[in-house]
Amino acid sequence: MDFAPIVETFEQMEQTSSRLALTEYLVALLRKTPPDIIDKVTYLIQGKLYPDYEGIELGVAERMVIRAIASSSGKDQLQIEKLYQKTGDLGDAAGEAMKSKSQSTLFSEPMTVERVYSTFDRVARTTGPGSQETKLRLISSLLNDATAAEGRYIIKFVMGQLRLGIADYTVLDALAVAFTGDKANRQVLENAYNVSSDLGTVARLLATKGLDAVKSIKITLFKPIRPMLAERIRTAEEALERMEGKAAVEYKLDGERVQLHKGKQNVELFSRRLEKITSHYPDVAEAIKSIKSEVILEGEVVAINAETGDYLPFQELMHRRRKYGVEEAMENYPVVMNFFDVLYVDGKSKTELTYMERRKLLKKIIDAVKDDNKVRLIEQTIATKPEEIDRFMAAAIEDGCEGVMIKQLSSTYRAGAREYAWVKLKREYRSDLADTLDLVVVGALHGRGRRTGKYGALLLAAYDQKTDMFQSVTKVGTGFTDVHLEQFYNELEKHIINQRHARVQTGMDMDVWFEPNMVIEVIASEITLSPSHAAALNALRPGYGLALRFPKFTGKIRDDKKPEDATATEEIVEMYRRQLKVAGPSYAAEAEGEEGG
Ligand SMILES: Nc1ncnc2c1ncn2[C@@H]1O[C@H](COP(=O)(O)OP(=O)(O)OP(=O)(O)O)[C@@H](O)[C@H]1O
Numbered sequence: 001m002d003f004a005p006i007v008e009t010f011e012q013m014e015q016t017s018s019r020l021a022l023t024e025y026l027v028a029l030l031r032k033t034p035p036d037i038i039d040k041v042t043y044l045i046q047g048k049l050y051p052d053y054e055g056i057e058l059g060v061a062e063r064m065v066i067r068a069i070a071s072s073s074g075k076d077q078l079q080i081e082k083l084y085q086k087t088g089d090l091g092d093a094a095g096e097a098m099k100s101k102s103q104s105t106l107f108s109e110p111m112t113v114e115r116v117y118s119t120f121d122r123v124a125r126t127t128g129p130g131s132q133e134t135k136l137r138l139i140s141s142l143l144n145d146a147t148a149a150e151g152r153y154i155i156k157f158v159m160g161q162l163r164l165g166i167a168d169y170t171v172l173d174a175l176a177v178a179f180t181g182d183k184a185n186r187q188v189l190e191n192a193y194n195v196s197s198d199l200g201t202v203a204r205l206l207a208t209k210g211l212d213a214v215k216s217i218k219i220t221l222f223k224p225i226r227p228m229l230a231e232r233i234r235t236a237e238e239a240l241e242r243m244e245g246k247a248a249v250e251y252k253l254d255g256e257r258v259q260l261h262k263g264k265q266n267v268e269l270f271s272r273r274l275e276k277i278t279s280h281y282p283d284v285a286e287a288i289k290s291i292k293s294e295v296i297l298e299g300e301v302v303a304i305n306a307e308t309g310d311y312l313p314f315q316e317l318m319h320r321r322r323k324y325g326v327e328e329a330m331e332n333y334p335v336v337m338n339f340f341d342v343l344y345v346d347g348k349s350k351t352e353l354t355y356m357e358r359r360k361l362l363k364k365i366i367d368a369v370k371d372d373n374k375v376r377l378i379e380q381t382i383a384t385k386p387e388e389i390d391r392f393m394a395a396a397i398e399d400g401c402e403g404v405m406i407k408q409l410s411s412t413y414r415a416g417a418r419e420y421a422w423v424k425l426k427r428e429y430r431s432d433l434a435d436t437l438d439l440v441v442v443g444a445l446h447g448r449g450r451r452t453g454k455y456g457a458l459l460l461a462a463y464d465q466k467t468d469m470f471q472s473v474t475k476v477g478t479g480f481t482d483v484h485l486e487q488f489y490n491e492l493e494k495h496i497i498n499q500r501h502a503r504v505q506t507g508m509d510m511d512v513w514f515e516p517n518m519v520i521e522v523i524a525s526e527i528t529l530s531p532s533h534a535a536a537l538n539a540l541r542p543g544y545g546l547a548l549r550f551p552k553f554t555g556k557i558r559d560d561k562k563p564e565d566a567t568a569t570e571e572i573v574e575m576y577r578r579q580l581k582v583a584g585p586s587y588a589a590e591a592e593g594e595e596g597g
Pocket residue numbers: 229230250251252253254255256257272300340378405424438565
């Protein structure tokens with residue numbers, strides 16, 4: 001298949017932010033694509049080569065890409081750098097530079113999707129000394145035969161900056177329409193995606209074998225399952241109401257969620273974002289090898305104080321990712337894995353079992369490990385009264401937890417779903433909002449005084465699923481230590497862009513803009529209507545969004561979350577409504593009055 005139709009589709013998609021239009025363009029492209037390469041095209045439109053859990057990246061240095069563009073366009077590197085500065089995007093710079101290049105069609109190989117994909121694949125697989133030169137050669141070989149428009153997207157892809165503004169949901173919609181003619185079938189595709197985390201494979205099965213084949217996609221060892229998520233609630237009473245009077249209450253530990261896959265020999269650990277993190281926790285992987293069966297388990301890995309065995313906060317765990325080598329980290333930051341679910345045993349999915357049945361099975365598996373230092377079953381009790389939950393909660397907090405998770409006894413494991421079958425009850429923070437928010441850093445103001453040379457404040461956004469945009473909700477300038485200030489400055493530098501990102505919506509003016517990437521946790525005192533922030537714009541009052549008052553950084557950088565996993569604007573609307581209820585009628589009347597006005 002020619003690469004040109006893909007380029008045309010990408011160009012059309014760039015011109016719109018309407019989800020409907022985006023879906024239509026995708027449908028047209030998918031219909032044109034030969035079924036046997038539909039997986040490759042699906043990955044390409046997501047800006048990747050393989051599902052995320054494979055962890056395969058192109059790994060090309062920016063200066064190499066500049067050299068490749070220079071040599072293929074017959075310009076010198078300085079000219080390319082100037083264009084880069086002007087456009088703020090290397091892909092756009094390549095497009096500009098290549099406009100004037102003379103097309104040598106005589107000896108050129110045709111530019112097909114297969115060729116582009118396999119060249120990218122070779123780029124990704126080239127490692128070791130001298131690999132950057134090889135990567136450079138491979139990219140140049142493509143650019144030499146490419147038109148300016150093709151070159152533009154080739155470079156955007158290589159730089160990981162495709163930015164088509166499409167979420168997984170949009171691709172699922174498009175697949176359903178393209179191959180079954182009915183958007184309603186998206187649910188079947190979504191289920192398959194939830195248990196495989198692999199859109200390419202789902203797409204190819206659908207295109208080559210039809211919807212029934214997609215239905216038969218089952219949980220497989222070493223393919224991560226999209227995690228079941230929890231809704232937030234405020235009181236034990238509310239939890240029990242939702243659970244019909246009886247529920248399991250578990251410790252909510254403050255660590256990192258891990259999905260552990262154990263085969264006959266091999267063990268792999270996946271993060272909440274479904275990336276492989278086995279190398280961070282070789283000690284856990286080792287401890288688990290004493291389990292006889294092949295299993296998929298879920299748990300929370302937490303740092304502990306080696307002397308006392310006490311749980312330590314999340315920040316301690318992040319040393320495993322930063323600063324130290326793993327050997328040293330294992331020594332200085334011991335961890336314990338606390339399992340709370342089992343999803344698969346010896347070739348069979350266990351997700352259809354009820355919570356109670358899974359817990360019993362999990363207990364049997366973990367009891368056999370007998371390594372209390374590394375592996376535990378999460379603390380749990382069954383409650384029928386709010387007082388029982390409150391008492392368990394107090395014990396949990398005392399033991400260093402964030403709160404409790406409350407789970408419906410009869411519920412199956414619902415991959416990828418956020419529903420009330422699981423709810424989270426956290427302790428009240430010093431702030432008045434009951435929960436923290438995880439927000440994406442999208443801009444910054446330069447610091448002054450003590451913060452000169454660092455950022456003074458960060459602009460934060462929530463994720464709006466409907467529009468697939470990041471909508472600003474607050475500017476945060478407190479809660480930073482000097483170490484944080486330094487860290488923000490260094491890590492955010494990689495994501496600086498020339499102007500507000502196309503997927504960022506805000507009425508605020510900033511000194512610096514970032515590509516949405518880093519997610520941080522904040523607390524706040526209140527949510528208010530705002531004329532300058534864009535979160536849930538127009539949802540409560542025309543022309544107004546929602547904003548946080550008195551936000552404060554909690555100290556947590558959420559490396560385990562993608563920007564799309566940030567707090568959703570819908571959740572903020574929900575929190576705002578709740579706040580009106582709690583604050584009582586006078587406050588509510590005032591705010592409602594505002595809404596009407
Ligand atoms: N017993 C438990 N059962 C399920 N999850 C637990 C448990 N203990 C701790 N957790 C953690 O709590 C997380 C859910 O709550 P929380 O809102 O604090 O996390 P989040 O990452 O901000 O949100 P979410 O994962 O729901 O998007 C889980 O993803 C998991 O990492």
